[in-house]
Amino acid sequence: KQEVTQIPAALSVPEGENLVLNCSFTDSAIYNLQWFRQDPGKGLTSLLLIQSSQREQTSGRLNASLDKSSGRSTLYIAASQPGDSATYLCAVRISNFGNEKLTFGTGTRLTIIP
Amino acid sequence: DGGITQSPKYLFRKEGQNVTLSCEQNLNHDAMYWYRQDPGQGLRLIYYSQIVNDFQKGDIAEGYSVSREKKESFPLTVTSAQKNPTAFYLCASSMGWDLLWETQYFGPGTRLLVL
Numbered sequence: 001k002q003e004v005t006q007i008p009a010a011l012s013v014p015e016g017e018n019l020v021l022n023c024s025f026t027d028s029a030i031y032n033l034q035w036f037r038q039d040p041g042k043g044l045t046s047l048l049l050i051q052s053s054q055r056e057q058t059s060g061r062l063n064a065s066l067d068k069s070s071g072r073s074t075l076y077i078a079a080s081q082p083g084d085s086a087t088y089l090c091a092v093r094i095s096n097f098g099n100e101k102l103t104f105g106t107g108t109r110l111t112i113i114p
Numbered sequence: 115d116g117g118i119t120q121s122p123k124y125l126f127r128k129e130g131q132n133v134t135l136s137c138e139q140n141l142n143h144d145a146m147y148w149y150r151q152d153p154g155q156g157l158r159l160i161y162y163s164q165i166v167n168d169f170q171k172g173d174i175a176e177g178y179s180v181s182r183e184k185k186e187s188f189p190l191t192v193t194s195a196q197k198n199p200t201a202f203y204l205c206a207s208s209m210g211w212d213l214l215w216e217t218q219y220f221g222p223g224t225r226l227l228v229l
Contacts, residue, residue, distance in 0.1 A: 004156065034217060043118075043204055043220035044157075051215060089156065101172065102218065104156035 002027045002094055004105035012111040013080060021075040021108050023090035028068045031093045035064050035075050038087045038107070047088075048075070080112045117141065118221035120205050125226045127192065127199060135190045135224045137205035146188035147206040147218065150174060157204065163188055164210070192226060200228050 003026045013019050023033070032051045036044040048057045048064040050073070056065040063076040077084055089107040118139045127133045139146065145164050149157040159172030163182040177196025182188050188207075192199045202225050206218040 009154075032215065036220075041202075041223070041225070043120075043222045044206075045220070046217040049215070049217050091157075101159050101162070102157075104158075106154060106156045 002103045004092055004103050006090060006105035006108050008108060010109040012113055014113050015080060015082060017080050018078050019080055021088050023073040023105055025071045025092050027094060028071050029094055033066055033073050033092045036089045038089060082112045082114050085110055085112045118205060118207055118219055120221040120224050125224055126229050128229050130194045132191055132193050135203055137188045137221060138186055139207045141207055143207035144210045145208045148190045149204045151202040151204060199226055201226060
């Protein structure tokens with residue numbers, strides 16, 4: 001059974017710093033991995049989606065990498081801003097036919113200190 | 115504006131009562147999903163629907179029911195059989211269940227509380 005872990009559960013950093021969020025998964029037979037952002041009491045917004053054949057994806061100040069063989073992904077945020085404060089969740093989609101659902105991690109709550 | 119709407123934002127349930135959470139999308143998506151989010155846990159799949167008039171149980175379907183009579187709508191009923199319904203419920207949609215490269219789009223959520 002696929003398990004997705006995100007450590008740490010919470011992270012606080014001063015504004016302007018670069019930071020890395022981690023995501024690990026137990027079954028490397030994934031189809032893709034996504035990073036989502038969730039603001040308090042709100043739904044999820046997709047940030048980046050990496051296909052299993054890709055190593056990384058970039059969008060603005062965000063860069064996500066994927067290492068399938070080691071079961072790890074990182075989300076790099078450059079020049080952090082207070083508006084980046086949110087919970088970040090990763091989710092993997094496994095490739096077994098008939099079981100293509102997303103499996104989510106528990107998230108990392110990020111606070112950017114002005 | 116295209117998107118997913120969920121109502122109500124807050125819902126209170128009394129003991130033994132069934133309640134229904136609404137989810138509507140105007141994205142012309144075939145697939146729709148219901149997730150439950152508890153503090154400190156990841157999202158867990160309750161039910162999903164690949165197409166109108168079809169739906170499948172997810173990982174935690176017990177105590178819940180759904181219907182998919184229209185493409186745009188996927189209501190979730192929390193029945194009295196669900197003994198621990200207090201949670202944040204999220205509805206999502208995607209173009210197709212089998213379009214694995216597609217992302218899911220999420221609604222704003224409904225917080226269900228038990229009185």
